[in-house]
Amino acid sequence: MYDIKWIKNNVxxxxxxxxKRGLDSISNKAIExxxxxxxxxSNLQKLQSERNNLSKNIGIKKSNGEDASDEIxxxxxxxxxxxxxxxxxxxxxxxxxxxxxxIPNMPSDDTPEGKDEASNKVIxxxxxxPSFSFSPLAHDTLGFNLGMMDFDKASEMSGAxxxxxxxxxxxxxxxxxxxxxxxxxQKHGYTEISPPSLxxxxxxxxxxQLPKFSDDLFQTTSGHWLIPTSEVPxxxxxxxxxxxxxxxxxxxxxxxxxxxxxAGSAGQxxxxxxxLHEFKKVELVSIVNPNDSPDEHERMLQCAExxxxxxxxxxxxxxxxxxxxxxxxxxxxxxxxWLPSQNKYREISSCSNCNAFQSKRMKARMRSSENNIxxxxxxNGSGVAVGRALLxxxxxxxxxxxxxxxxxxxxxxxxxxxxxxxxE
Numbered sequence: 371m372y373d374i375k376w377i378k379n380n381v382x383x384x385x386x387x388x389x390k391r392g393l394d395s396i397s398n399k400a401i402e403x404x405x406x407x408x409x410x411x412s413n414l415q416k417l418q419s420e421r422n423n424l425s426k427n428i429g430i431k432k433s434n435g436e437d438a439s440d441e442i443x444x445x446x447x448x449x450x451x452x453x454x455x456x457x458x459x460x461x462x463x464x465x466x467x468x469x470x471x472x473i474p475n476m477p478s479d480d481t482p483e484g485k486d487e488a489s490n491k492v493i494x495x496x497x498x499x500p501s502f503s504f505s506p507l508a509h510d511t512l513g514f515n516l517g518m519m520d521f522d523k524a525s526e527m528s529g530a531x532x533x534x535x536x537x538x539x540x541x542x543x544x545x546x547x548x549x550x551x552x553x554x555x556q557k558h559g560y561t562e563i564s565p566p567s568l569x570x571x572x573x574x575x576x577x578x579q580l581p582k583f584s585d586d587l588f589q590t591t592s593g594h595w596l597i598p599t600s601e602v603p604x605x606x607x608x609x610x611x612x613x614x615x616x617x618x619x620x621x622x623x624x625x626x627x628x629x630x631x632x633a634g635s636a637g638q639x640x641x642x643x644x645x646l647h648e649f650k651k652v653e654l655v656s657i658v659n660p661n662d663s664p665d666e667h668e669r670m671l672q673c674a675e676x677x678x679x680x681x682x683x684x685x686x687x688x689x690x691x692x693x694x695x696x697x698x699x700x701x702x703x704x705x706x707x708w709l710p711s712q713n714k715y716r717e718i719s720s721c722s723n724c725n726a727f728q729s730k731r732m733k734a735r736m737r738s739s740e741n742n743i744x745x746x747x748x749x750n751g752s753g754v755a756v757g758r759a760l761l762x763x764x765x766x767x768x769x770x771x772x773x774x775x776x777x778x779x780x781x782x783x784x785x786x787x788x789x790x791x792x793x794e
Contacts, residue, residue, distance in 0.1 A: 484691030576732030721751030
């Protein structure tokens, strides 16, 4: 969360950055309230000082046997005024906080400007799109024909946007998960974490999901929240910590279920596995020295790309414009995998550098060799979404008879089978 004093001292820089996100003159209200808050505090301090002086005089007069009734009456009246000013200052401070906590991160200088996804820029295309001698089917049709993907039964027990995977497709989901974790831990040096799936308000506030995006989350009757991504618990490992800079970077990876209400996606991707309420994802999180975050961002992108390269799935990398940038991100790369049935690329990973935006909200800091304390930088990325990798394999590796070839790197995880086909 922003420091209002910093905003007041850097209005031009702040407003220019927010304007890139389409938010004009966003500092005005907060600064206006802050100035009222400063006046209120100043008046409060004067009254408190006056009360303290009167209280001393009361003590002196009483010890000298003198009448202090006038001073006692004045103190009583001051207490009423002080209480009123304290209530006012607390109210103003609360209003300032409410404004600050829903202001998004400032975009990096190299994030392209634009109003929406139409202004995102493709910076890399990798792999040849498959060529078929037949009309390729969508993943949900392929899964249904195999008898291994059941949306109807899932809907019966859980409602819309859920799926049951069976038999070889359930095995494929597990194979992908293990493959990704092995690559990221053994080759890329991430530490595997098994985190909680339920978190408190403070954890979601720290990563920026609360309070602005509560409608996109699921909350339990106990007040806990189901995680929308394991970015939340992984990043919060550094919350309220002061880490020696020599221990950085910290790199974490995790396979978890993710839960999203998809409140803002009514009517979008209603069929298939593109947009579910519950899905599995392998997440990557880095906690780094601020000087290292740009390089770490490029490294994280390469780690996520490596998964698709080894799966031999065609993809492209896009840098998001300011209008499509996530709330907590300063700069984001999306990796989009090719889906033949839709004849277009769809997001399978998003890698973001949040700079110090999240760390300031959760008080994640580092201690330098000079014993100075400053906020760390946090980064997160999908390494990658398991369900979307699965459906991409179904569509890109499909055969005319409805069978699915197994990518070479997954065969050891799939009992060395070559194809997934309808059991005869």
